[in-house]
Amino acid sequence: xxxxxxxxxxxxxxxxxxxxxxxxxxxxxxxxxxxxxxxxxxxxxxxxxxxxxxxxxxxxxxxxxxxxxxxxxxxxxxxxxxxxxxxxxxxxxxxxxxxxxxxxxxxxxxxxxxxxxxxxxxxxxxxxxxxxxxxxxxxxxxxxxxxxxxxxxxxxxxxxxxxxxxxxxxxxxxxxxxxxxxxxxxxxxxxxxxxxxxxxxxxxxxxxxxxxxxxxxxxxxxxxxxxxxxxxxxxxxxxxxxxxxxxxxxxxxxxxxxxxxxxxxxxxxxxxxxxxxxxxxxxxxxxxxxxxxxxxxxxxxxxxxxxxxxxxxxxxxxxxxxxxxxxxxxxxxxxxxxxxxxxxxxxxxxxxxxxxxxxxxxxxxxxxxxxxxxxxxxxxxxxxxxxxxxxxxxxxxxxxxxxxxxxxxxxxxxxxxxxxxxxxxxxx
Ligand code: AMP
Ligand code: GLY
Numbered sequence: 001x002x003x004x005x006x007x008x009x010x011x012x013x014x015x016x017x018x019x020x021x022x023x024x025x026x027x028x029x030x031x032x033x034x035x036x037x038x039x040x041x042x043x044x045x046x047x048x049x050x051x052x053x054x055x056x057x058x059x060x061x062x063x064x065x066x067x068x069x070x071x072x073x074x075x076x077x078x079x080x081x082x083x084x085x086x087x088x089x090x091x092x093x094x095x096x097x098x099x100x101x102x103x104x105x106x107x108x109x110x111x112x113x114x115x116x117x118x119x120x121x122x123x124x125x126x127x128x129x130x131x132x133x134x135x136x137x138x139x140x141x142x143x144x145x146x147x148x149x150x151x152x153x154x155x156x157x158x159x160x161x162x163x164x165x166x167x168x169x170x171x172x173x174x175x176x177x178x179x180x181x182x183x184x185x186x187x188x189x190x191x192x193x194x195x196x197x198x199x200x201x202x203x204x205x206x207x208x209x210x211x212x213x214x215x216x217x218x219x220x221x222x223x224x225x226x227x228x229x230x231x232x233x234x235x236x237x238x239x240x241x242x243x244x245x246x247x248x249x250x251x252x253x254x255x256x257x258x259x260x261x262x263x264x265x266x267x268x269x270x271x272x273x274x275x276x277x278x279x280x281x282x283x284x285x286x287x288x289x290x291x292x293x294x295x296x297x298x299x300x301x302x303x304x305x306x307x308x309x310x311x312x313x314x315x316x317x318x319x320x321x322x323x324x325x326x327x328x329x330x331x332x333x334x335x336x337x338x339x340x341x342x343x344x345x346x347x348x349x350x351x352x353x354x355x356x357x358x359x360x361x362x363x364x365x366x367x368x369x370x371x372x373x374x375x376x377x378x379x380x381x382x383x384x385x386x387x388x389x390x391x392x393x394x395x396x397x398x399x400x401x402x403x404x405x406x407x408x409x410x411x412x413x414x415x416x417x418x419x420x421x422x423x424x425x426x427x428x
Contacts, residue, residue: 002027003309004061006050006081008034008074008369010340010389011294014301015070015308016043017367021345022309024373029066031057033378036370036388050076054084061090068093068312070407071269074291079106082269091316094269095290099260102271103290113285116259118252120285124186129173135187136165147172148184156227159192190304194276194425196237198248199312200273204266204319207253210239211303211331213296214425219347221421229386232422234337234397235261235299239277239425244264247277248283256288268315268327272296290312298369298391299336306330322366334365337400338391339422342384343372344415350385354414358408366392368407382413 014423020042032045071094076114076136080097101108125130147155159165213235219225260267272289372384384396389408394400
């Protein structure tokens, strides 16, 4: 079969890489893909944009008999690509535009969780700066200020002091730094605990849990500096014990599926619950994403041993309950670590256009997934903030970490920045 993957990041590279290993998959086509996917003869490419060129993409899928389409990033989902493909009778895995509001509007997600008693931080939504400032004064710090819409993981300020909180409100509501995404802010209570990414595949009715993971959102070692899209990740996340796992399924994932169905927006696609797990093992939702995480996908998919195309088929057919029997055999028990190599001045103003050298050859247990790279005259150049994700399996987490950093150290480009401590919580 032929599978179309929409997107150009490290997440899409990792999913496409895994799919290409399935004996049932003859062709993986990426639209548009990146420099690294273009270096790999296993992939075909379409120079089409998943948000703007949906008609041409659906024409291609129809004409070429694409068996199914997998959507990587949130923007085409929020733009209704799933609704459109379905309207043309094409098989696609992802949430509809309405269901994708769980990510595209933080206010929608918070109100939804309130309606369905799903555990999350207490919050209020504001459009009026004066009311927002007064609320923050009344609540005190620490407190969390979030732009309502999509802001690529950068629209959140965890304010440890009141002046920081006030400044964040002004940036979002007055300076219009995030455009429409910041026209409303959600202000919520600060949650204590350890974060984990809990990602499931959904078919509208059933959920199938993927391996757990933990992301490192801050740009500098020791979880310092501004939030980014993610500087590295590892899988599994030890904080998600079997007990916590069962609670997450019972208290969060199943109520989301039941609630979305009851509200007429059955949830299909990946559902990513960003969790804060406190010392008592109580999981609370920090955010939902309606897609796989990036860079979580890279270590998770390196660990996947089973055939992802089979899972996708079950999901699109509404039969994820039948996939449960695959769960036992699905994962390599070895942990994986993925370290992001970012451009200089990421996340603010990443430098681009630099040649990349020293890329080590891929192996089944160690792969450098590409994100912000492009090919120009056979030369690989940096083209975005997060450039590569060096990902490796290891006998234990420390071993996986060392193997990933061996890859990181071989790769060169001007201004390369990488955290040196990905996985530190789990190693400790
Ligand atoms: P979000 O984009 O909502 O995932 O937020 C980005 C990051 O901010 C999260 O991964 C957390 O590290 C942090 N964060 C968000 N909300 C809270 C909260 N209520 N309490 C503590 N930390 C938070
Ligand atoms: N790594 C966090 C995200 O994909 O949103």
